[in-house]
Amino acid sequence: MESSLSPTAGFFTSKINEVLGWARKYSIFQYPFVTACCGMEYMSTACSHYDMDRFGAGLPRFSPRQSDVLMVVGTISHKMAPVLKQIYDQMTEPKWVVAFGVCTCTGGFYDNYATVMGIDTIIPVDVYIPGCPPRPENVLDGLMKLQEKIQREKQSL
Amino acid sequence: MPIPNQIQEKFQQAVFATHDFRGDETIVVKHEALIDLMRFLKNDSEFLFDFLMDLTAVDYLNFGEARPRFEIVYHLYSSSKNKRLRVKVSVEEENSSVPTVTAIWPAADWYEREVWDMFGIRFIGHSNLKRILMYEEFVGHPLRRDYPVNKRQPLIGPKN
Numbered sequence: 001m002e003s004s005l006s007p008t009a010g011f012f013t014s015k016i017n018e019v020l021g022w023a024r025k026y027s028i029f030q031y032p033f034v035t036a037c038c039g040m041e042y043m044s045t046a047c048s049h050y051d052m053d054r055f056g057a058g059l060p061r062f063s064p065r066q067s068d069v070l071m072v073v074g075t076i077s078h079k080m081a082p083v084l085k086q087i088y089d090q091m092t093e094p095k096w097v098v099a100f101g102v103c104t105c106t107g108g109f110y111d112n113y114a115t116v117m118g119i120d121t122i123i124p125v126d127v128y129i130p131g132c133p134p135r136p137e138n139v140l141d142g143l144m145k146l147q148e149k150i151q152r153e154k155q156s157l
Numbered sequence: 158m159p160i161p162n163q164i165q166e167k168f169q170q171a172v173f174a175t176h177d178f179r180g181d182e183t184i185v186v187k188h189e190a191l192i193d194l195m196r197f198l199k200n201d202s203e204f205l206f207d208f209l210m211d212l213t214a215v216d217y218l219n220f221g222e223a224r225p226r227f228e229i230v231y232h233l234y235s236s237s238k239n240k241r242l243r244v245k246v247s248v249e250e251e252n253s254s255v256p257t258v259t260a261i262w263p264a265a266d267w268y269e270r271e272v273w274d275m276f277g278i279r280f281i282g283h284s285n286l287k288r289i290l291m292y293e294e295f296v297g298h299p300l301r302r303d304y305p306v307n308k309r310q311p312l313i314g315p316k317n
Contacts, residue, residue: 078309081311082313117309
């Protein structure tokens with residue numbers, strides 16, 4: 001829908017864009033790709049004390065076909081990297097990726113033969129949450145930034 | 158009498174050296190007598206080492222003095238008698254192979270695969286000696302001292 005047709009058309013498309021963004025950001029179905037210790041902090045963020053459900057992101061879906069946010073939690077080794085790429089490719093649009101913990105952001109304190117130095121060498125990442133492991137408040141801040149990003153993106157139908 | 162001395166009485170030719178540090182009893186044995194000694198240690202009523210706690214290897218490449226490059230270390234525990242023992246056997250670099258102890262303790266299966274993966278020491282008689290921690294196409298044995306520290310072999314992604 002082109003907004004150059006008339007001013008009113010542009011108003012409607014941007015409103016629809018806003019509504020879609022609102023709907024998508026408050027109904028996040030995550031795929032928690034948990035491999036290591038960051039999983040503990042993920043679990044504690046998802047539980048009752050630092051609730052993720054109040055942000056609408058409380059339902060993890062353990063299938064890439066049914067989820068839209070791939071949260072990569074924990075160190076990714078070279079042996080696991082093709083699996084991660086396959087899971088990312090199997091997700092349907094629109095999809096976002098959250099790099100949870102420093103191991104997924106940059107490789108963390110690992111600098112060896114086995115660790116991928118940051119998952120952005122393999123898949124595109126939207127939000128980086130540093131920390132080893134990140135505190136739950138940190139995770140929720142990252143989640144809110146992801147929600148802002150989803151809201152302001154151009155939504156595809 | 159401490160265990161190393163008991164073993165040294167029975168297996169004089171096999172045992173190179175023993176040492177004991179604050180209760181950590183160790184015997185260093187010869188290659189040929191390894192399997193017989195291990196079977197004896199498991200079955201003999203005085204020792205009954207029924208639990209293989211660990212099987213690993215050490216690389217003495219940059220250690221200084223001239224000695225065989227690798228050493229396989231077995232940690233044994235006797236659950237009925239609450240006794241521990243460490244058995245070490247030296248392995249040369251050119252002929253780096255050791256008979257397997259999986260017939261005696263089945264737990265040695267994955268430990269020996271890990272030693273093969275990380276150090277490159279073959280275990281003769283092992284039924285399934287392939288890589289366990291690294292992926293199959295990996296070239297080299299990473300925990301050897303001459304594997305470059307920063308060398309990465311990524312399956313996908315940028316190579317350095």
